Every structure is written in C-alpha cells, then in structure tokens.
Amino acid sequence: MQFRLKQRSVLPGFNLALGYTLLYMGLIVLIPLSAAFIKTTDLSWTEFWAIVTTPRVLASYQLTFGASFIAAMINTSAGLIIAWVLVRYSFPGKRLVDAMVDLPFALPTAVAGIALTALYAGNGWIGGVLALIGIKIAFTPLGVIVALVFISMPFVIRTVQPVLEDLEAEVEEAAACLGATRWQTFRWIIFPALRPALLTGFTLAFARCIGEYGSVIFIAGNLPMVSEITPLLIVTKLEQYDYRGATAIAVVMLVISFMLLLLINLLQWWSRRRHAA
Amino acid sequence: MMATISPIERAVSEPPRIRRLLIGLALVFLTLFLFLPLAAVFYEALRKGLGVYFAAIVDPDALAAIRLTLLCAVIAVPLNLVFGIAAAWAVAKFEFHGKSVLITLIDLPFAVSPVIAGLIYVLLFGAQGWLGPWLAAHDIKILFAVPGIVLATVFVTFPFIARELIPLMQEQGIQEEEAALVLGASGWQTFWRITLPNIKWGLLYGVVLCTARAMGEFGAVSVVSGHIRGATNTLPLQVEILYNEYQFAAAFAVASLLTVLALVMLAVKSLIEWQARQTRRAALAMKGEF
Amino acid sequence: MSIAIRALSKRFGPFTALDNIDLDIQAGELVALLGPSGCGKTTLLRIIAGLENADAGQIQFNGEETAHRPVRERKVGFVFQHYALFQHMTVFENVAFGLRVRPRARRPGEAQIRAKVEELLGLIQLDWLADRYPSQLSGGQRQRIALARALAVEPQVLLLDEPFGALDTKVRKELRRWLRRLHDELHMTSVFVTHDQEEALEVADRIVVMNCGQIEQIGSPQEVYDAPATPFVYQFLGHINLFHGRAHSGWVRLGELRVQTPEYQNAESASATAYVRPHDIDLLREPEDGDTTIAAIVSRVHILGSLVRLELRQQADDELAEVEMTRDRYAADPLQVGDVVFAKPRQLRVFLNDGHSPELPVWLGDGDGI
Numbered sequence: 001m002q003f004r005l006k007q008r009s010v011l012p013g014f015n016l017a018l019g020y021t022l023l024y025m026g027l028i029v030l031i032p033l034s035a036a037f038i039k040t041t042d043l044s045w046t047e048f049w050a051i052v053t054t055p056r057v058l059a060s061y062q063l064t065f066g067a068s069f070i071a072a073m074i075n076t077s078a079g080l081i082i083a084w085v086l087v088r089y090s091f092p093g094k095r096l097v098d099a100m101v102d103l104p105f106a107l108p109t110a111v112a113g114i115a116l117t118a119l120y121a122g123n124g125w126i127g128g129v130l131a132l133i134g135i136k137i138a139f140t141p142l143g144v145i146v147a148l149v150f151i152s153m154p155f156v157i158r159t160v161q162p163v164l165e166d167l168e169a170e171v172e173e174a175a176a177c178l179g180a181t182r183w184q185t186f187r188w189i190i191f192p193a194l195r196p197a198l199l200t201g202f203t204l205a206f207a208r209c210i211g212e213y214g215s216v217i218f219i220a221g222n223l224p225m226v227s228e229i230t231p232l233l234i235v236t237k238l239e240q241y242d243y244r245g246a247t248a249i250a251v252v253m254l255v256i257s258f259m260l261l262l263l264i265n266l267l268q269w270w271s272r273r274r275h276a277a
Numbered sequence: 278m279m280a281t282i283s284p285i286e287r288a289v290s291e292p293p294r295i296r297r298l299l300i301g302l303a304l305v306f307l308t309l310f311l312f313l314p315l316a317a318v319f320y321e322a323l324r325k326g327l328g329v330y331f332a333a334i335v336d337p338d339a340l341a342a343i344r345l346t347l348l349c350a351v352i353a354v355p356l357n358l359v360f361g362i363a364a365a366w367a368v369a370k371f372e373f374h375g376k377s378v379l380i381t382l383i384d385l386p387f388a389v390s391p392v393i394a395g396l397i398y399v400l401l402f403g404a405q406g407w408l409g410p411w412l413a414a415h416d417i418k419i420l421f422a423v424p425g426i427v428l429a430t431v432f433v434t435f436p437f438i439a440r441e442l443i444p445l446m447q448e449q450g451i452q453e454e455e456a457a458l459v460l461g462a463s464g465w466q467t468f469w470r471i472t473l474p475n476i477k478w479g480l481l482y483g484v485v486l487c488t489a490r491a492m493g494e495f496g497a498v499s500v501v502s503g504h505i506r507g508a509t510n511t512l513p514l515q516v517e518i519l520y521n522e523y524q525f526a527a528a529f530a531v532a533s534l535l536t537v538l539a540l541v542m543l544a545v546k547s548l549i550e551w552q553a554r555q556t557r558r559a560a561l562a563m564k565g566e567f
Numbered sequence: 568m569s570i571a572i573r574a575l576s577k578r579f580g581p582f583t584a585l586d587n588i589d590l591d592i593q594a595g596e597l598v599a600l601l602g603p604s605g606c607g608k609t610t611l612l613r614i615i616a617g618l619e620n621a622d623a624g625q626i627q628f629n630g631e632e633t634a635h636r637p638v639r640e641r642k643v644g645f646v647f648q649h650y651a652l653f654q655h656m657t658v659f660e661n662v663a664f665g666l667r668v669r670p671r672a673r674r675p676g677e678a679q680i681r682a683k684v685e686e687l688l689g690l691i692q693l694d695w696l697a698d699r700y701p702s703q704l705s706g707g708q709r710q711r712i713a714l715a716r717a718l719a720v721e722p723q724v725l726l727l728d729e730p731f732g733a734l735d736t737k738v739r740k741e742l743r744r745w746l747r748r749l750h751d752e753l754h755m756t757s758v759f760v761t762h763d764q765e766e767a768l769e770v771a772d773r774i775v776v777m778n779c780g781q782i783e784q785i786g787s788p789q790e791v792y793d794a795p796a797t798p799f800v801y802q803f804l805g806h807i808n809l810f811h812g813r814a815h816s817g818w819v820r821l822g823e824l825r826v827q828t829p830e831y832q833n834a835e836s837a838s839a840t841a842y843v844r845p846h847d848i849d850l851l852r853e854p855e856d857g858d859t860t861i862a863a864i865v866s867r868v869h870i871l872g873s874l875v876r877l878e879l880r881q882q883a884d885d886e887l888a889e890v891e892m893t894r895d896r897y898a899a900d901p902l903q904v905g906d907v908v909f910a911k912p913r914q915l916r917v918f919l920n921d922g923h924s925p926e927l928p929v930w931l932g933d934g935d936g937i
Contacts, residue, residue: 003373003374003375003376003379004373004374004375005371005372005373006372006373006374007372009370009371009372009451010455010458011370011371011451011454011455011458011464011467012464012467013366013464013468014367014370014371014373016363017363017364017366017367018363018367018371018373020359020360020363021360021363021364021367021379024356024360024363025360025364025382025383025435028428028431028432028435029382029385029386029432029435030382031401032397032398032400032401032432033385033389033397035397035400035401035406035407036393036396036397036400039400078302078303078306081299081302081303081306082303082306082307084299085299085300085303086303088290089296089299089300091300095547097304097307099543099544099546099547100307100311100312100315100543101307101311102543102546103311103315103539103540103543104311105486105489106489106493106539106540106542106543106546107315107493107535107536107539108492108493108494108495108512108513108516108532108535108539109493109495109496109513110493110495110513110514110516110517110532111318111493111513111516111532111535111536111539112314114318114516114520114528114529114532115314115315115317115318115321115529115532116314116317118317118321118525118529119313119314119317124317125313125317126309126313146310149310150310150311150314153310153311168649168651169289170647170649170651171651171652171653172289173289173618173638173645173647173651174645174647174651174652174653174713174716175653175664175668176289176618176637176638176639177616177618177638177639177641177643177644177645177717178639178664178665178668178716178717178719178720179639179640179642179665179668179669179720180639180664180665180668181639181668182290182291182292184668188653188664188668189653192655193654193655207387207388210390211388211389211390211391211392211393212390212496213390213391213392213495213496213499214391214495214496214499214513218517218520231390231391231392231393231496232392234390234392234393234396235392235499235500238396238399238500243399243400243403243405246396247396247400250390250392250393250396250397253390253393254389254393257388257389257390258385258388260388261381261384261385261387261388262381265377265381265384289618
C-alpha cells in the first residue's frame with residue numbers, strides 16, 4: 001500500500017501527520033495484531049483445525065454468536081422504537097432519557113456485569129419476580145443475552161436517530177395525500193429510509209457483542225459447554241499457559257471481526273451513496 | 278394530554294393510543310435494561326451502610342487501584358489525542374490514495390475483542406513471546422506490570438478521538454486554512470488559531486469518550502495485569518476481585534465510583550452537545566439575517 | 568369540484584397566519600395564491616389539503632364540509648415545493664404508489680396500474696425515465712414526476728406549493744407554460760401558491776393576492792394588474808412610482824402636480840400617496856398648463872432590449888422616479904442624461920394614508936407625450 005497524495009495541497013504537514021499516524025498505528029495496533037497471526041504459524045493446519053473445532057470451543061461459538069445475534073435483534077427492534085419515541089414524541093424526562101441512552105458506552109463493563117447479576121439473580125429485583133414463574137436468567141445462557149443487550153444498546157438508537165431526524169416531513173405528507181394510511185406510510189416510506197441505518201446499527205451491535213467479556217463473565221455462570229463464551233475460553237486457555245490454543249481461537253474471532261468490520265464499511269458506503277443525491 | 282386530536286393531525290402522526298403504547302414500551306425496556314441496573318449499583322453499594330461504603334473506598338488496595346486507573350488515563354488519553362489530531366489532519370485535509378484503507382485500519386481496535394487485545398500483548402511481551410527473553414535478560418517488566426496495562430489501555434482506546442475528529446474536520450473542509458495561509462500564517466499558526474478552535478467541541482467529546490473507556494476497560498487489562506493487589510489492579514479489576522471474594526458491598530462501593538464517573542462523562546457529553554447546538558443555531562441565525 | 572372557504576383563521580402561537588379568509592374557487596379553475604413569504608398562502612393551501620388544521624372557519628368541497636375528512640380521504644393532489652419524491656423508489660413506483668396503497672377492494676390490478684402509470688408518464692412526456700431513481704433526474708423532471716404522482720390517484724383538486732420555486736429561470740418558464748397547457752387539457756380545479764407575480768399573471772385564471780394573512784384582492788390577472796384594489800397590490804405587482812402629497816376637498820396636491828379626486832370630497836388636508844406605473848408616464852419637453860406635469864432631469868438611461876427605462880430626478884425635491892417606454896417611442900425623441908423634461912402621469916391612483924381607498928383609478932386623459 002502506498003499512501004500518496006492525489007493532488008498537491010497548499011496545506012502543510014501531510015508527511016508529518018501521515019507519517020506519525022502510520023508509525024503510531026503500526027506500533028500500537030498492527031505489529032501486536034500481526035503477532036497473533038504469526039503465532040498461529042507455530043501450528044500445522046490440522047493442529048489448528050483440531051483446536052478450533054473441539055466440542056467445547058464449538059459450544060462457545062454457538063453461545064457467543066447465537067446470544068450476540070439475539071441481543072442485536074432485540075436491540076434493533078427496541079432501538080427503533082426508542083429512537084422513534086425520542087425523535088417524534090415529547091414526554092416528561094425525554095432529555096434525561098436521551099442522555100442516559102449512552103450509559104452502556106460510559107459504564108465499565110465489569111460494573112455492568114455485577115449490577116445486572118445483582119438484578120437478574122434469583123434474589124434480585126427482577127430475577128426474584130421471574131423466579132416465581134420459574135424463569136432463571138442469571139447463570140444461564142439467558143444471562144449472557146441480558147448482558148449483551150445492555151452493552152450493545154446504544155448502537156441502533158444512535159445510528160437511527162439522526163436519519164429519523166433528517167427525514168423530510170414532506171415525504172410523509174405526500175404519502176398521506178396519495179391515500180396511504182399511517183401504517184402504509186411507515187411500511188413503505190419511512191422503514192425503507194431507515195433500513196441502512198438499522199442494518200448498520202445491528203452489525204455494530206453484533207460485532208461488539210461477539211467480543212464482549214467483562215459484563216458477561218459475571219452473569220453467565222461460565223459452565224463449559226453451556227454458558228461459556230469464546231472470549232472467556234481464550235482467557236481460560238491463557239491462564240493455563242496454553243498460548244497456542246488461545247491464539248488459534250483468537251485468530252478465528254479476529255477473522256470474523258474483520259469481516260464484520262468490512263461489512264460495516266460496505267454498508268456505510270452503500271447508504272452514503274444512496275443518500276448522496 | 279393528547280385527547281383532542283383531530284383527524285388531520287393523524288395524517289402525519291400516530292393516534293394517541295399508539296403513541297402512548299410506544300412511549301410505554303420504550304420506557305419499560307430502558308427501565309429493565311438501563312435504569313434498574315444503574316439503581317442496583319447504588320442500592321447494593323449502600324445496603325450495608327455508609328461505614329462499609331467508605332471503608333471499601335479508603336482501603337489501601339482500592340486507593341492504589343484509583344491511582345493506577347488515573348495513571349493509565351493520564352498516559353493513554355494524551356497519546357491517543359496526538360494521534361487522533363495527526364490522523365484527522367491527514368485524512369480530512371488531504372486527498373490521497375489508500376485513504377479509505379487507513380480509515381478502516383483506524384477502526385480496527387473497535388472490532389477486536391478486549392480479550393484479544395490483551396492476548397496480543399502477552400504474545401509480544403510474555404515469557405514465551407517475541408520480546409520476552411530479551412526483556413527478561415534486561416530485567417524490564419512489561420507484562421503483569423504497569424507498562425502492559427497502559428499499553429492495553431492505549432490499544433482499546435486508540436480510535437476514539439480520531440473517529441470523533443475525522444468526520445468533523447471533513448465537514449469543515451480546508452477553506453479557512455487556505456485563507457489563513459494566504460494571509461501569511463505559518464502552518465503551526467494556522468493549526469493553533471484556525472483548525473483547533475473549529476474542532477474544540479468534537480475534540481473534547483472524543484477526550485471524554487476516550488477517558489471513560491480508559492478508566493473502565495476490563496477485559497484487555499485483566500489479561501495483561503496479573504491481578505497483583507495494590508500493584509497492578511485497576512478499579513474495574515478491584516471490583517472483580519472483591520466480587521469474587523463475596524465482598525459484595527465493597528465491590529459495589531468501588532463500582533459506584535466508576536458509575537459516578539460514567540454519569541459525569543454523560544453530563545459533560547450532554548453539555549458539549551448542547552454547546553455545539555447553540556453554536557450551530559447562532560451560526561444559522563446569522564445566516565438567516567443576511 | 569368547487570371549493571368554498573368561509574371565515575378561515577389560523578394562528579401559530581402569537582403569529583396570525585390566516586385572518587378570516589373567505590374565498591370561492593370554481594370547478595375547473597386555475598387559481599394562484601400570490602403574496603410575499605409569510606403572507607399565509609402556503610398555510611391556506613395546506614389547510615385545503617388537510618395537512619394542517621384551521622383554528623376557525625370552514626372549507627367545503629362541492630358544498631360539503633371537510634373538517635372531519637382526514638387528508639388521505641380528501642382526494643387532493645398535492646405537489647410539494649421540493650417534490651418530496653420517494654428516494655428509494657423508481658419513477659414508476661413513485662407514480663404507482665397512490666394506487667398501490669388503496670384498500671384491497673378498490674385497488675386496481677397490476678396490469679391496470681401499469682397502464683395508468685404509463686399513460687401518466689406519457690402525459691408528462693417522461694415515459695423513458697420509468698426505471699430511474701429520483702436522484703438521477705433533473706429538477707424539472709422531478710417536478711413533473713411529482714405532478715404525475717399526484718394525478719395518478721385522480722384527485723378532484725390539484726394543489727401546488729411553489730411548484731417551480733426550486734428551479735432555474737429557464738426551466739421555470741417552460742414548466743409554467745406546460746402546466747397551463749396541462750390544465751387546459753384536464754380542466755381540474757387547481758390552486759397554486761407562488762411569490763412570483765410574473766408566474767401568477769402568466770398561468771392563472773384568477774389571482775388571489777394575499778398579505779399578512781388577509782386577502783388583498785381577487786381578480787383576473789388583468790384586473791389585479793390594471794386596477795389594484797390596495798396600495799399593497801400596487802406595490803407587489805410590477806414597478807411603481809410613489810408621489811406623496813395632501814388631499815383637500817376633492818383635490819390632491821402632489822408637489823407641482825394637482826389632481827382632481829372627487830371621491831375625497833370630504834378630505835381635509837389628509838396625507839395621501841399617488842401610485843403611478845413607469846409605463847403610465849409621458850415625458851414632455853415643455854410644461855403644460857394646469858399643474859399636470861412635474862419638472863425633472865433625466866439622470867440615467869437604461870436600454871433593456873425592447874424597452875427603455877429612464878431614471879428621473881424631480882427638480883423640486885430630488886426624489887427619483889422611473890419611466891418606461893418602448894424602444895420606438897424613445898427613438899422618436901432620444902432623451903439624454905441631463906435633459907430637462909416634464910413628466911405627465913397618464914393614469915395614477917391616489918390612496919389616503921389612513922387606509923381608505925377609492926373604487927376606481929383616476930384617468931387623466933390621453934396626454935400627448937413624446
């Protein structure tokens with residue numbers, strides 16, 4: 001890759017700024033990340049494949065990706081409603097709610113983990129109520145979903161909100177003049193306009209959920225094969241000084257994360273292009 | 278409150294029934310997943326009384342954790358601040374080949390699980406890592422020591438400020454900088470007097486986000502810290518240790534410190550957004566007059 | 568369909584958008600609502616469409632009260648200033664939308680929808696754009712698509728909000744002639760809002776001039792231009808020269824000029840203003856008897872294609888006045904800057920400054936000008 005100016009600019013500092021950016025990024029991000037990939041070359045392909053497909057690892061993928069998908073879906077539906085309510089309606093305390101939506105970004109994940117556990121455990125405020133009807137959340141896969149819903153909550157709301165704010169009222173009025181009911185207007189006019197933002201928000205939330213560690217380990221119970229997420233498995237292997245095993249699983253996660261990152265970039269490029277007109 | 282709605286208002290809004298239902302759904306969801314967990318932190322922290330609460334906070338290990346957490350933030354935030362400005366300057370003010378690749382690379386740490394962020398530093402600096410033997414020979418400790426914790430924190434907070442500044446500076450373009458240069462300002466003068474004042478709110482916002490994450494990071498720091506009490510424990514790790522030792526009230530007391538910090542960050546963020554909106558509104562009003 | 572508007576009022580907080588409006592629009596008529604921005608014309612249009620509520624008053628379609636008919640049941644076609652096309656749908660889908668959202672019982676079949684949309688796209692001469700997206704079209708094309716979309720639901724009224732406001736001058740001229748022709752073909756009751764007097768004069772059957780939430784005058788383009796009912800209409804439509812003076816027992820003195828105004832028989836030294844169009848002034852080389860001319864010096868001459876516009880400086884008070892004449896007329900006696908002339912208004916209109924206005928303009932006879 002060659003970073004070369006397309007056209008000369010009168011502004012100074014391009015070489016300095018770009019040079020520093022690349023140097024710093026190389027030292028902090030690229031060289032350490034490449035360490036993970038190079039470390040896996042210690043393993044032969046069969047060894048690698050054997051490590052990343054043991055039943056315990058497969059069960060952890062299933063839980064991590066399944067719970068992440070469900071949490072991201074829950075947040076997509078709830079996020080659409082919350083963004084809609086925050087943009088379109090007024091109610092007491094709206095500005096406070098709007099500000100608090102970012103709490104999961106600001107609150108350390110460990111704090112979120114213990115707070116959710118206290119709340120959803122059998123003796124907690126919510127867990128206690130649910131226990132009466134026989135539902136257990138903390139220390140089960142459901143607990144993983146609850147933690148993931150919390151930490152990825154703001155993504156969809158914050159991607160949908162600006163799009164909803166920028167929607168022209170005229171377009172909805174036009175639909176009404178043409179005889180559309182409110183539901184038809186939403187289904188055929190508003191929703192398609194929000195779709196790229198919803199998709200981007202979903203993918204961001206999903207990507208965040210896959211890597212999440214801090215909040216989940218408190219509430220999950222961490223039973224192998226049942227409620228053990230992949231990042232925890234990596235930590236476990238590290239603690240047993242199984243660096244090769246940890247790295248192999250990490251590389252699988254990294255590849256998936258990079259593909260998601262690529263997907264997010266494509267989605268944003270796609271929606272920008274559609275809105276460019 | 279929305280009883281007298283005419284059929285006309287219904288044309289471009291929803292019937293009051295639906296509105297109330299949606300507001301209700303949103304608030305119930307936020308209560309279950311946001312407000313109650315927040316309340317639970319303070320409830321659990323104060324459950325055993327103020328004495329236990331303060332004892333947990335002035336515990337020497339807790340104080341050491343506070344010091345280390347602050348130290349991490351004080352090192353990581355300025356490093357990423359300089360990087361963020363340099364990256365945003367290059368990306369937003371110039372057209373060059375490979376720009377979109379660079380932007381994607383800047384986002385990379387967001388896509389990496391915190392656990393993996395810790396892991397890669399273990400692979401680099403650990404006893405069996407690339408630099409491990411050399412570091413051991415020279416008696417330099419990085420892993421399971423403060424430098425490792427700082428490095429992991431720098432990694433996970435790497436994109437925050439750059440991400441905030443790039444779109445902002447792209448939007449502002451280069452006209453003002455060009456004007457300053459034409460008027461005879463030097464490159465540094467242009468940066469300090471023109472660019473920096475224009476991006477100050479975005480910059481501050483990025484710093485706030487970066488600080489919040491730097492102080493709250495758990496996964497990456499947990500992997501590289503070694504959990505040595507009073508030496509390599511940050512506040513979030515202290516929370517975990519206390520919790521695992523069933524000292525719930527103490528764990529929540531330390532957690533409440535971090536929560537207050539998060540709430541302060543949110544307040545600062547709201548203030549910055551409000552301030553930015555005011556500036557923009559004033560600018561629009563000026564435009565309207567001419 | 569005819570529209571009857573009775574005692575309609577609308578306020579936005581402290582701002583009165585519409586103040587007791589009465590207006591009748593005949594079936595098949597093309598009416599322009601003309602006025603400066605903020606005069607309430609768009610609000611009136613939106614209330615007719617059902618996009619906005621009136622605070623008081625009624626709107627009847629064919630004599631039938633509409634207050635409780637929501638917008639989607641009113642069968643109005645509304646064309647928005649910024650088109651409001653659905654960006655994610657093709658031109659075809661945009662035009663078909665109104666038919667597709669009908670209740671199943673009244674929804675035409677797919678073949679019928681296709682035929683109808685193609686017919687409409689043919690009518691607006693854009694059938695070759697059916698598969699494009701709105702972002703791929705020019706402003707003029709978008710506006711025509713918006714019109715086709717509105718017509719697809721076979722509305723009883725067509726409402727257009729500044730339909731050509733966002734287009735450049737040349738396209739605007741083409742489109743308004745096209746709209747006029749379209750209306751002559753379809754004969755649909757149509758109301759359009761504009762702040763451009765030229766547009767209203769050229770396109771409309773009748774013009775409703777509005778200001779500050781009130782109707783100033785309703786009439787044919789010729790009526791409102793030739794016989795403005797109020798000082799506002801005078802000033803809003805076309806250029807104008809103002810002369811200030813006093814009215815006293817049937818006469819008005821405006822500097823050197825003295826004009827008989829029988830309608831102000833009872834006025835006693837009342838402050839008055841006379842309005843004269845630039846093309847209603849003759850320029851004489853010699854003064855006339857009887858205080859019918861104003862002495863002035865030519866201060867500028869602009870030759871504007873077929874017209875010549877002269878700027879005069881009145882000798883008495885240094886006030887400026889504008890005179891327009893045809894190129895031919897100017898050629899007969901080409902006045903130069905610095906020439907002394909005597910301006911004789913052929914037609915002027917005097918309004919007392921207390922707001923009272925006479926029914927008819929004052930004709931001053933056919934003065935033989937230069």
